[in-house]
Amino acid sequence: MNYYQVKLTKNLSEHKKILLWLAIIWTAIVTYFCLASFKELPQISVSNFDKLGHITFHFGITFLWFLVFRFKKLNENKRALIKAFLFSFFYGITIEVCQDQFTTTRSGDVFDVFANMTGSLLAVILIFFWIKLSKKSKEKLNY
Template identity: 35%
Template sequence: MKHIKSLLAPKLLFTAALLYTCFIAYGSLVNTGSLPKLDYAVSDKLIHALSYFLLFIVWFFYLIFKSNKIFYFKKTTFLCVIVFCYGIVIEVLQGTVTTVREADYYDVIANGVGILFGCFVVILSKNKILKLKNSI
């Protein structure tokens, strides 16, 4: 049973990470004017930070659980760069491909804040995450 869990975990994490990545791309590039308005104001910068925090976390868990070798800090640094570049690409696409969205440097900064927060969380939680990985 333990072997089955260890084989399934990376596949499920990869699927979740890929779907969430596509969800962010879709949500960032479609016209949101037809969506219902919320009764309360939520900063779009907060949404960016939370979205990219979760994006970093889900890809981080996939990278950690898919490999037997643990290069914790290398994977963390690599992922910070990749997710940040993804956010920049999405912003460029908003400014060039869509007619209803526009690129915003502050969105890139908010994305970076979310990624850095995710980075700090996984660094501070290293022992717990590795213990979880070893228990599967």
């Protein structure tokens, strides 16, 4: 193994750690915002505004955990995408159950679960097209 291969392997290892920490921190932030009380803050009077937050949160969760799973071992997109979607899906359900059972200022909402799934599905669609585009650009470079 030459110097550049070792350096590339070390750099990839550092990127994996950064991605893992980003995913963990994002998930922790989402957990906080989903379980904390915000009654003291001014209320936004746009109907279903919180659903946009759920979509954004779960888009980020799915995207970041896809990157973590993608670069973990096998570098297989399909498996990583499925794992990231399932993680976001079950995490979203778990948070809604926790809101209902363990908080006094929050309640579980089935429509929040649908908003979570919408964010996850948007991330899956974006990642799918991103993968497809990157494959096409690689094919063009090989000709």
